[in-house]
Structure formats: C-alpha cells, structure tokens
Amino acid sequence: MTPREPTTSAHGISKPELIARWPLAGDADDAVGSHHGLADGLTYTAGPDGRAGLAADFDGRRSRVCVEDHADLRLGTDDFTFAAWIRCQAPMRGAFGDILSKFDPLGRCGLNLHVAGSSPAYSSMSDQRHVHFGIDDGYVGTWEDFGKPEPSNSNVTAIATWQGELYAGIADASTPEKACRVFRYGGQQRWHDCGRLCADPNVLSVQSMLVHNGRLYAGSGNWDWVKAWGQMPGFSPSKVHVYEYQGGREWRDLGQVGEGNRVMCMGSFAGDLYAGLDREAGGGKVFRHTDGDWIDCGAPDGLNVENLLPIGGVLNASTHGSIYRYGGETTWTCIGKDPHGINQIHSMAEIGGQLWIGTWPQGYVLRLERSGEWTNTGRLGIPEGLYECNEVMDLRVYNGKLYAALIPKSQVWRYEADGHWTLITSLASRPDWRPDDPDTWCRVTCLNAYGGQLCAATGSCFSRAEHQDVEDTLGRVHGFTAGQVCSHEHDIGGGWTHVVAVREGVETRLYINGRLSSVSHAPARTTFDLTNTDPLFIGYGTQTYFAGAISDVRMYAGALTAEGIRRLGGGS
Structure with missing residues (x-):
C-alpha cells in the first residue's frame, strides 16, 4: 500500500525553524548557528550538483563528524525534520553504515538513520541499500x-x-x-x-x-x-x-x-x-x-x-x-x-x-x-x-x-x-x-x-x-x-539520494528523493521522549561508520511539509 501524504500539520507549525545546517563543504561547521562539528578523517569531493568540494567523503572505517550535545539538539517529544544528501559506496566493500545518530544505547533513547541491506542467516549483508529511520524511548513491542x-x-x-x-x-x-x-x-x-x-x-x-x-x-x-x-x-x-x-x-x-x-x-x-x-x-x-x-x-x-x-x-x-x-x-x-x-x-x-x-x-x-x-x-x-x-x-x-x-x-x-x-x-x-x-x-x-x-x-x-x-x-x-521504525526497502543505488526523516506527532515519515516512502505510528498511549545527552554523529552510529559521501545535512524544529521536502530535494 502506498503511504499517504499528510494533509495538515498535526501541531499547526506552518514554518519549521532551521536549527542547524552542516553543508560539509570543506569543513564540518554549522552554517546557520554555532553547532559546529568535529571532523575526523574526512576528505571532500563533488556534491550532488557536481561542483567540487561540496560534499564530505566518509571512508567507512574512521571518518565521522561529532557534534557536541546541546539543548537545541535534544529532540524531546517535539516534531522535527532531518534532511541529507547521501551517496553510498558502490560497489559494496563493507557495511554501508549510519547517516546520522543521536542515541543513548544504554537507555535506548534517541534517533537512528542508517543504510543496510538484507542479511539472511549465514550469508553476508546484501549489497542493497535500504534506508532505516528509527526512534526509541525504551519501548519493546510484542512478537x-x-x-x-x-x-x-x-x-x-x-x-x-x-x-x-x-x-x-x-x-x-x-x-x-x-x-x-x-x-x-x-x-x-x-x-x-x-x-x-x-x-x-x-x-x-x-x-x-x-x-x-x-x-x-x-x-x-x-x-x-x-x-x-x-x-x-x-x-x-x-x-x-x-x-x-x-x-x-x-x-x-x-x-x-x-x-x-x-x-x-x-x-x-x-x-x-x-x-x-x-x-x-x-x-x-x-x-x-x-x-x-x-x-x-x-x-x-x-x-x-x-x-x-x-x-x-x-x-x-x-x-x-x-x-x-x-x-x-x-x-x-x-x-x-x-x-x-x-x-x-x-x-x-x-x-x-x-x-x-x-x-x-x-x-x-x-x-x-x-x-x-x-x-x-x-x-x-x-x-x-x-x-x-x-x-x-x-x-x-x-x-x-x-x-x-x-x-x-x-x-x-x-x-x-x-x-x-x-x-x-x-x-x-x-x-x-x-x-x-x-x-x-x-x-x-x-x-x-x-x-x-x-x-x-x-x-x-x-x-x-x-x-x-x-x-x-x-x-x-x-x-x-x-x-x-519506518524503512525504505528498495535499493537506492550508488548515486546521490535525498533522504528526509520526519516526526510529526505520533507519526514518523521517511522520504526518498522527495517522495514519501514509509510511515509508522507510535503505539497506542505511548509518547517517545528522545531527550539524551549523547553527541549527534554524522556518518557514524551503532551499525558502523558510513561508507560513501554526505552533503548538506539539515535539522529543523518542526515537520517540513511534503511540498517543502520536494523543493529541498530539487523537485518541482
């Protein structure tokens, strides 16, 4: 079944606020505020539009960006939007890894956004690049x-x-x-x-x-x-x-x-x-x-x-x-x-x-x-x-x-x-x-x-x-x-892909290249408070270091509209 686009904002937010933007164009600085990242092992390459130096190359072994915790980055129970351009390694020579994370593993609290293929039993992870967007606050469902x-x-x-x-x-x-x-x-x-x-x-x-x-x-x-x-x-x-x-x-x-x-x-x-x-x-x-x-x-x-x-x-x-x-x-x-x-x-x-x-x-x-x-x-x-x-x-x-x-x-x-x-x-x-x-x-x-x-x-x-x-x-x-969790379980390939993860009320949504791919809803009578004091990582998380390139990572307070997401990804 094709996910349906939301028709109105659940919280009435008409203009989400851009909290931080990391262009990753030669450095890991925040272009709109002071949430600058500490880059480790990055090199820089052409961005989604082909211009040189507008994306960061992540080697899948030690490259990452660490952004110190700040009250602005604590997601709490609020609506939010994360957006990024990514280009996964092709052909696969290791796990594709995490796009970004702000997650407390002991408390199982926060956000994860990563790329991984299917992994059937004894066989290794497939070379299919599936995108998984998850939030958690210690919730365990039934089987x-x-x-x-x-x-x-x-x-x-x-x-x-x-x-x-x-x-x-x-x-x-x-x-x-x-x-x-x-x-x-x-x-x-x-x-x-x-x-x-x-x-x-x-x-x-x-x-x-x-x-x-x-x-x-x-x-x-x-x-x-x-x-x-x-x-x-x-x-x-x-x-x-x-x-x-x-x-x-x-x-x-x-x-x-x-x-x-x-x-x-x-x-x-x-x-x-x-x-x-x-x-x-x-x-x-x-x-x-x-x-x-x-x-x-x-x-x-x-x-x-x-x-x-x-x-x-x-x-x-x-x-x-x-x-x-x-x-x-x-x-x-x-x-x-x-x-x-x-x-x-x-x-x-x-x-x-x-x-x-x-x-x-x-x-x-x-x-x-x-x-x-x-x-x-x-x-x-x-x-x-x-x-x-x-x-x-x-x-x-x-x-x-x-x-x-x-x-x-x-x-x-x-x-x-x-x-x-x-x-x-x-x-x-x-x-x-x-x-x-x-x-x-x-x-x-x-x-x-x-x-x-x-x-x-x-x-x-x-x-x-x-x-x-x-x-x-x-x-x-x-x-x-x-x-x-909501997932895009079709291969996004080795070219540039625009990924947007949204939480609005009890709903999370995942957009791929401006199109709504997946929707999930919080369990009944459950509110996920994502507040934690762990750093925000770009190109790293629980799975592993990201292998590929990332450009123009954005964090918004509030849920971007479907039209806003299409425009952000270059759609008409």
Whole structure:
C-alpha cells in the first residue's frame, strides 16, 4: 500500500525553524548557528550538483563528524525534520553504515538513520541499500506471528528482504517435492509459493539466500548434515547449485558450484557474488561467480565456510573455528583461531567499525579489537554447568541495538554493554527438550529487518520434517518492534539520494528523493521522549561508520511539509 501524504500539520507549525545546517563543504561547521562539528578523517569531493568540494567523503572505517550535545539538539517529544544528501559506496566493500545518530544505547533513547541491506542467516549483508529511520524511548513491542510458509516444514533456513517484500527459504518437508522452496510473505500469516529451486529429490534445502546486484539468489543443499555427508541410509546427496529468481515460481540455474553438498553461505563483495561450501566433498572452498563461471578462490582451511562478510574493503570468511581475510586468487590469511576456546563460528557482523562473531559451544559473542585481541562481550543461551550447546546463529543491528539469535532454546538476546546481554524472548519450545539431546533443540535461524520490524525465523536442529513440535512453534517467522521504525526497502543505488526523516506527532515519515516512502505510528498511549545527552554523529552510529559521501545535512524544529521536502530535494 502506498503511504499517504499528510494533509495538515498535526501541531499547526506552518514554518519549521532551521536549527542547524552542516553543508560539509570543506569543513564540518554549522552554517546557520554555532553547532559546529568535529571532523575526523574526512576528505571532500563533488556534491550532488557536481561542483567540487561540496560534499564530505566518509571512508567507512574512521571518518565521522561529532557534534557536541546541546539543548537545541535534544529532540524531546517535539516534531522535527532531518534532511541529507547521501551517496553510498558502490560497489559494496563493507557495511554501508549510519547517516546520522543521536542515541543513548544504554537507555535506548534517541534517533537512528542508517543504510543496510538484507542479511539472511549465514550469508553476508546484501549489497542493497535500504534506508532505516528509527526512534526509541525504551519501548519493546510484542512478537507478531507471521505464520508458517510450509505446514510440514520444521526449519525456515533464511529470510531476506527484496524489493519491499519478505522472502523465506525452507529445508525439509513431508515429501521431497514440498521441500527446498522459497516463499513470499503476503500478510496475515499468508505465504505465496515462489517455487522449488530444482526438481532433484536429493536436494532438500534452501541452504542460503542473498540479494546481489538487484537479484535474489538461493544456494541449494541439505541442511541436515547427516544427509549431506551421505550418512543417512537410503539417501544420496546431490551436488549443489546456485539459482537466480526469475519471478513467479521460476528459478534460473547458475550451475554447479565445485563438488560440495551444501552452499553454506553467499556473499556480495566488490560487485561479485561469492559462495562458500561445506567440508568433505566441498573441500571448504570459496567460489566467485564471474562471466557465467564459478571461479575457485581456494579453501581457508578445508572446514565448512560458515560465513562471508566484507569489512573495510576486505572479504572475510569464518570456518568452524577460525576467521580469515581474502588476499586474492586462492590466498587466505588467518586472523583468529579458536579464540576464547570456541570451536565453531556461525555468524559475523560489522558493529561500530569492528568485526563481531557469534560462536559455539559456549555461546560467546566475540569482538576483534584494533590491537588484534579478541574481547568476549558475553555468554548467551543456557548457563554454564549444563551440556554446552549454545550457538549464536545470527547477529543483526536494529534501531540502534545489536540482537543475537540462538540455539538450543530458540532465543533472541539484545546487547547492552560488555558482559551484559538481555534475553528478549524464546520463540519455539518442545516439551521433551533436553540439553543433551539435539533432536529436541530449537533454533532462531536468522534475523532480518522488514517493514519496520525485526523478523526472526525458527527451526529444529536437524531440520527434519519429523522433528516438528506438538505446539507447532518450529518453521515459523515472527516480527517485533523496538521503538518506532519506518524503512525504505528498495535499493537506492550508488548515486546521490535525498533522504528526509520526519516526526510529526505520533507519526514518523521517511522520504526518498522527495517522495514519501514509509510511515509508522507510535503505539497506542505511548509518547517517545528522545531527550539524551549523547553527541549527534554524522556518518557514524551503532551499525558502523558510513561508507560513501554526505552533503548538506539539515535539522529543523518542526515537520517540513511534503511540498517543502520536494523543493529541498530539487523537485518541482
């Protein structure tokens, strides 16, 4: 549904006041007041109109502008407008990062405006540039059940947002024909079948998904590693392929990838699509898709390639216990082996310019410091003293906070500070659950942003259809809201884009190039007071440093009209 433009100002403000303007034309000074910024690591480039020196280049690693807190910048409960011209890095060589933020992470209070792509489970963040505008004052909503894509499935393996729609891939089902399918969410717990990746009955899972260069891709395999390794009597796994979605129920085969039995993950880096394979038959290799062929990029250490993630211009890969940086051709350099005694790595994310990893079996979330040391930010899952089976399956930033997805109790946790994580929910359960029985374990397989919500998918440990639980909590997708978020979930590309974020009364609105893209409303009987004493950052926030260029950042007291926004962005 297309958002409707407001017809009148809720608070009767006819002429919003320009509080601050940072042109970023050679410096970080405020052009209308005294809220000058401290620039760190900026260079200057041509602005949106092509004239030299009218925009700041942010390198995605340390560049940012810090504006000291002031009463003028404290948003409180008032209406406001932020506007900026941005140009995201293209092609993607790391997370796109935050446009601006004024946010207290401990109190979960303030504003976030950032660019991020979809991030489906083991696969890296896509190269799609989605814009997310969020405010919060410590509000946590309830979880909404989006339903079950396939009734006989016990594991949603990945969820991805593409062209404003939510897609889910599944593993096993009651028959091979029902398995290995992708579904599109239609609202009100309805899911539309987008087809099976292939007709081969010995391929039972959508193993991985990724949006790359404007297209949706899926990698095949068998999530159940017993079947994937040929150890299940009567089952012979097939070699794996990657497929490109063609619409409807059609998928185009991009060919066999190496000799593996599972495409463990995919990644987008520097304009190319990468795929990581399993150990054993796959040899733990990484492949790059170039000119219709899959090019062998070598094996980091021969174990499962669990994740691929670009950070700061370098492609990173994690295997069962180690982290590697890609050096080109078939060269990989280890930057961490079994840190803090872990032996598997199942998720990676860039947070605040640093690499974070989610691990097994202790459930540690580790952060790589600039010194090369690894910091343990906390242990998640079931406590010490029980059978160790905590696996951090995904890490995702949503509205200024980092969230983690876990097995064995299908939990979602939120990071507060080192050593302090908050358990948010458990989305699946079994009455026969035991920590020493993997058949009873429950997963949150992945986290992803969609429609202003944080979405989470559930699954069983092995993904077998017969492992469905009595309460039917497995193989489902859920969503919840922290604060108030509206998002533009179409790729804005690598050119100049005008972004405007507005709060007016209980409503927030996001405009892209002068057009209203998204609207959200505060929960009933809830007022968000955004007052905090943290600095206002341009080009930096919880996700990470911005990679690209920013120009003409403006802050208004009051809500600009739709016509005013169109004029500000150069529209007629």
